[in-house]
Amino acid sequence: MTDRFVSRGFVGRRRDADANRAGRIPPGQYLTDGFPVLSAGPTPQIPLDQWEFTIEGLVRAPVRWSWEQFLALPARDWTVDISCVTKWTKLDTRWHGVSVDDLLAAVELDPRAQFVTASSYGGYTTNLPLTDVLNNQAFVAYQYDGAPLEPAHGGPARLVVPQLYFWKSAKWVRGLRLIEHDVPGFWESLGYHNRGDPWREERYSGD
Amino acid sequence: MPSQPLGWRIATVAEIRDETSDVKSFSLLVPQWQTHRPGQHVDVRLTAAYGYQAQRSYSIASAPGPDGRVDLTVERIAEGEVSPYFHDVLVTGDEVEVRGPIGGYFVWEPSFGGPLLLIAGGSGVVPLMAILRERAGVDAPVSATLVYSSRTWDDVIYRDELEQLAANEDGLRVLHTLTRAQPPGWTGFARRIDRPMLEQALGGIGPQPLSYICGPTLLVEAAANGLVELGVDPGRIRTERFGPTS
Amino acid sequence: MIDERLVLDANAVAGDLEELFGIDLTAVIHRCAHCGNLGPMATLLAYVHGPGTVLRCSVCTDVVVRYVRTPWGTRLDVRGAAELRIELLG
Numbered sequence: 001m002t003d004r005f006v007s008r009g010f011v012g013r014r015r016d017a018d019a020n021r022a023g024r025i026p027p028g029q030y031l032t033d034g035f036p037v038l039s040a041g042p043t044p045q046i047p048l049d050q051w052e053f054t055i056e057g058l059v060r061a062p063v064r065w066s067w068e069q070f071l072a073l074p075a076r077d078w079t080v081d082i083s084c085v086t087k088w089t090k091l092d093t094r095w096h097g098v099s100v101d102d103l104l105a106a107v108e109l110d111p112r113a114q115f116v117t118a119s120s121y122g123g124y125t126t127n128l129p130l131t132d133v134l135n136n137q138a139f140v141a142y143q144y145d146g147a148p149l150e151p152a153h154g155g156p157a158r159l160v161v162p163q164l165y166f167w168k169s170a171k172w173v174r175g176l177r178l179i180e181h182d183v184p185g186f187w188e189s190l191g192y193h194n195r196g197d198p199w200r201e202e203r204y205s206g207d
Numbered sequence: 208m209p210s211q212p213l214g215w216r217i218a219t220v221a222e223i224r225d226e227t228s229d230v231k232s233f234s235l236l237v238p239q240w241q242t243h244r245p246g247q248h249v250d251v252r253l254t255a256a257y258g259y260q261a262q263r264s265y266s267i268a269s270a271p272g273p274d275g276r277v278d279l280t281v282e283r284i285a286e287g288e289v290s291p292y293f294h295d296v297l298v299t300g301d302e303v304e305v306r307g308p309i310g311g312y313f314v315w316e317p318s319f320g321g322p323l324l325l326i327a328g329g330s331g332v333v334p335l336m337a338i339l340r341e342r343a344g345v346d347a348p349v350s351a352t353l354v355y356s357s358r359t360w361d362d363v364i365y366r367d368e369l370e371q372l373a374a375n376e377d378g379l380r381v382l383h384t385l386t387r388a389q390p391p392g393w394t395g396f397a398r399r400i401d402r403p404m405l406e407q408a409l410g411g412i413g414p415q416p417l418s419y420i421c422g423p424t425l426l427v428e429a430a431a432n433g434l435v436e437l438g439v440d441p442g443r444i445r446t447e448r449f450g451p452t453s
Numbered sequence: 454m455i456d457e458r459l460v461l462d463a464n465a466v467a468g469d470l471e472e473l474f475g476i477d478l479t480a481v482i483h484r485c486a487h488c489g490n491l492g493p494m495a496t497l498l499a500y501v502h503g504p505g506t507v508l509r510c511s512v513c514t515d516v517v518v519r520y521v522r523t524p525w526g527t528r529l530d531v532r533g534a535a536e537l538r539i540e541l542l543g
Contacts, residue, residue, distance in 0.1 A: 004258075012253075123516075191505075424460050425458060
C-alpha cells in the first residue's frame with residue numbers, strides 16, 4: 001500500500017459528535033451543522049398556480065393535486081436525521097408535509113406495483129422500493145424548519161425519505177409513478193446504489 | 208509542445224504574501240514543472256488524516272517563468288474548506304498536492320494578438336493578471352483594457368502593480384469600478400459592470416477585441432451578454448466562472 | 454437564486470476530464486444533442502457539489518455530460534453531446 005499524502009493540519013468540515021449522537025451517524029458519514037446545497041441542475045421556477053403533484057402508473061386511476069389542494073391534505077411535523085452520500089449527516093432536521101401513505105391512500109394500487117419512480121421538475125428522477133415509502137417512512141415536505149421550503153433546498157415541495165441516502169429525497173418533486181419493475185433513476189443509472197441504505201453504506205451499485 | 212500526463216505532485220510553499228485583508232498569494236515550487244500558459248489553473252487537493260479530501264481549482268497568477276515557481280492568489284472564503292486552510296494553516300515549507308497546468312480554453316498568449324479586453328470581478332482578476340504579467344514582458348504588446356470590479360479600494364488585488372503596469376504607457380488601461388464604497392475624491396466607476404461601462408471600455412480599444420471575462424457567475428453572464436449586445440463576436444469572448452466571493 | 458451563484462463552468466472540472474481523457478477537453482468544441490448549440494466544452498455549466506458531476510448546455514440547460522466517480526473508476530454518460538470536435542495538435 002502506498003502512503004497517501006496527508007495535509008498537515010487539515011481537518012475538513014467534520015464536526016465531532018458527542019457520545020449521545022455518535023450512534024446516530026451512519027458509517028463513513030460526518031456530522032454537519034450546515035445544510036449544504038447540492039444540485040444537479042438549475043433551480044426550477046414553478047409558479048404555484050401551475051404546480052401539480054401526480055400519482056400515476058399501476059393505479060386504478062391517476063390522481064393529481066394542485067398546490068391549494070395539496071396544502072389541504074392532512075400534514076404533520078417530522079423530525080428526522082438525513083444522510084447524503086457525499087458523507088455529511090444532519091441530525092434532527094424539522095419538516096412539515098404529507099405522508100406518502102396519505103398520498104397513496106387516494107389511489108388504489110395495482111397489486112403488481114412494487115417500485116416507485118419519483119420525478120421532479122427539471123427532469124431529475126430517483127427510484128425506490130414501494131416498501132421504503134410506506135408506513136410513515138417517507139413524506140412530501142413543503143416546510144423546513146418552520147418556514148416554506150426554499151427553492152434551493154427543493155421547494156415548493158420535495159420528497160423526503162430519511163432512511164435512505166438523501167439523493168433519494170427528490171427535490172422539486174412533481175409526482176410518483178408506481179411500476180412493477182425497478183427503473184434506475186438519474187444517479188442510480190450511473191453507478192449509485194439502487195436502494196441506498198446508509199446503515200449498510202449502500203453508496204454504489206455493487207456495495 | 209510535449210506535455211506530461213496530468214498527475215498529482217507535492218509542491219512546497221516557498222513564500223506567502225498578503226495582497227488584501229482577505230487575499231494572499233502563495234508561491235509554490237512544483238517539482239518537474241515544465242511551464243504553463245497565462246490563464247491556466249492548477250487543482251489543489253487537501254487530505255485529512257482520516258482520509259477526507261477536498262479539491263479546488265486556483266488560477267495561476269504568475270506569468271510563465273524559468274524556475275518551476277507557480278504563484279496562486281487565494282481569497283479566503285469564510286465558509287470555504289480549502290481557502291481557510293491556505294490562509295490560516297499553511298506556512299512556508301509546508302507541502303500541498305497540486306495538479307496542472309490545466310486548461311486550454313481560457314488562455315492567452317502573445318501570439319494570439321489583440322487588442323485585449325479583460326473583465327474581472329473580485330478574485331477573477333487572478334488569471335487575467337497572469338495574462339497582463341506575460342504581456343508586460345513582450346516588446347510592443349497589443350493594447351489592453353482591464354475592467355476590474357471590486358467591493359472597495361482596499362479589496363483591489365494587485366492594486367499597486369496594476370498602477371505600475373498602467374504607468375508603463377505601453378497601451379494598458381485599467382478601469383476600476385468599486386461597487387460597495389469609494390474613497391473620498393473617487394472619480395472612477397462606482398457600480399456593477401453594465402453596458403455603458405463596457406461601451407466605454409470598447410471605445411478605447413476598438414470593437415472586436417479578444418475578451419476574457421472571469422469572476423462570479425452573475426458578473427460573467429452580465430458582461431458576456433453585454434459585450435454580445437454591443438456587437439462583439441461571441442467567438443472572441445472567453446469566460447471562466449468562479450465560485451461566489453465572500 | 455442563491456444557488457445559481459454556485460454554478461461554475463467546465464473549466465472547474467478540466468483537471469478531472471483531462472485525467473480521464475488524456476487531453477484538455479475545455480477547448481474541444483461540442484454540439485448539444487438537445488438544442489444543437491455548438492461551442493467549447495468550457496462553457497458548459499458545471500454542477501459539481503452533488504453525488505456526481507453534471508455538465509449542462511449554457512443555452513438550453515439540458516444535460517450534456519454527467520459522470521460519477523466510484524471507488525472502481527468513473528462512469529460517464531455523454532449522450533448529451535451529439536458531437537465532439539478534437540483538433541489535431543502540431
